[in-house]
Amino acid sequence: MKILVCIDDTDNIDSRGTGELASMLAADIEDHGWGTCEPVTRHQMLVHPDIAYTSHNSAMCFGAEIDESRLGELTAHAREFLVRESASGSDPGLCIVPLDGLSETDDLITFGKKAKQVVIAKEEAYALAERIGVHLSEHGGTGIGVIGALAGTGLRLTGNDGRFRGHFKIETESDQVTPAEIMRQTHVEVVKSLDGDVLNENETIVLGKKVKSVLQDGKSTLLVYNDPEGDCWRTCTKQQLKVY
Amino acid sequence: MLWKTNKNGNKEFLGGQESRHLAERAALECDMFVADDEDECVSDEPRSCYNCRYRRWTATAFECLKT
Ligand code: SF4
Numbered sequence: 001m002k003i004l005v006c007i008d009d010t011d012n013i014d015s016r017g018t019g020e021l022a023s024m025l026a027a028d029i030e031d032h033g034w035g036t037c038e039p040v041t042r043h044q045m046l047v048h049p050d051i052a053y054t055s056h057n058s059a060m061c062f063g064a065e066i067d068e069s070r071l072g073e074l075t076a077h078a079r080e081f082l083v084r085e086s087a088s089g090s091d092p093g094l095c096i097v098p099l100d101g102l103s104e105t106d107d108l109i110t111f112g113k114k115a116k117q118v119v120i121a122k123e124e125a126y127a128l129a130e131r132i133g134v135h136l137s138e139h140g141g142t143g144i145g146v147i148g149a150l151a152g153t154g155l156r157l158t159g160n161d162g163r164f165r166g167h168f169k170i171e172t173e174s175d176q177v178t179p180a181e182i183m184r185q186t187h188v189e190v191v192k193s194l195d196g197d198v199l200n201e202n203e204t205i206v207l208g209k210k211v212k213s214v215l216q217d218g219k220s221t222l223l224v225y226n227d228p229e230g231d232c233w234r235t236c237t238k239q240q241l242k243v244y
Numbered sequence: 245m246l247w248k249t250n251k252n253g254n255k256e257f258l259g260g261q262e263s264r265h266l267a268e269r270a271a272l273e274c275d276m277f278v279a280d281d282e283d284e285c286v287s288d289e290p291r292s293c294y295n296c297r298y299r300r301w302t303a304t305a306f307e308c309l310k311t
Contacts, residue, residue, distance in 0.1 A: 013297060013309055017281035042283050047301045055300040056284050165283050242286035
């Protein structure tokens with residue numbers, strides 16, 4: 001069965017970030033033989049004076065294909081993991097969404113989009129989770145991480161929100177590479193210009209310092225821009241990717 | 245003047261969220277800079293308040309949690 005796992009508010013300003021914990025949890029799932037996990041995406045929530053967050057208010061989500069009989073064990077493990085690994089003073093939340101048979105996908109997506117726009121109370125998150133039958137739990141502090149955890153699954157479900165965690169180390173003899181080579185070496189599924197045009201597999205791209213992909217149309221998408229001076233494609237800068 | 249004191253009593257950056265060169269200058273002048281997780285870094289200047297673990301985003305800029 002396919003599930004989404006999302007965590008939020010696990011850190012304090014001096015601790016490891018939530019993204020690192022999400023990757024550790026995904027690795028645990030695979031190490032236990034419960035299933036295989038997809039790369040982690042980062043989803044930005046609303047930044048507002050009425051929302052208590054550490055420094056950026058982002059949630060981290062990944063998909064996993066698991067053996068259905070292991071869902072209970074996996075959920076118990078994830079709960080214990082958050083209790084053990086979250087930083088002191090944090091307000092961690094965990095959401096696990098079984099996608100097979102989930103009929104209220106639209107409600108989850110609407111909630112995710114809403115969490116980017118307005119302040120939401122914890123009770124609203126719990127009410128939705130109960131109504132649509134997904135796991136939502138808090139593991140310390142005020143527990144307000146449940147809002148971002150639930151919202152993060154909705155945003156991942158849109159297929160059009162967030163950046164993938166980490167950056168790619170692409171082996172090449174120069175700083176130039178083709179989309180085909182990038183897709184061979186990484187989880188990138190498509191290379192597109194900022195205008196949305198798909199590059200053909202043999203075009204030339206000049207690699208920037210940090211090469212990252214974003215979630216677009218449900219795919220790990222590498223965005224590039226045309227550099228008129230060099231008349232070439234370049235991978236997008238951090239500055240260009242921050243809106244994703 | 246790069247900063248004001250906001251109503252939380254914290255130092256808030258006056259350059260907003262798009263003044264990459266000012267944010268770089270502020271971090272170069274600060275000996276408390278610590279790079280945030282790579283996933284949270286948004287500036288191409290590695291040493292920038294925008295990439296610092298101690299910047300806390302506000303709706304229009306960020307506040308510094310260290311100074
Ligand atoms: S955010 Fe604060 S601690 Fe970090 S570099 Fe800027 S002034 Fe220094």
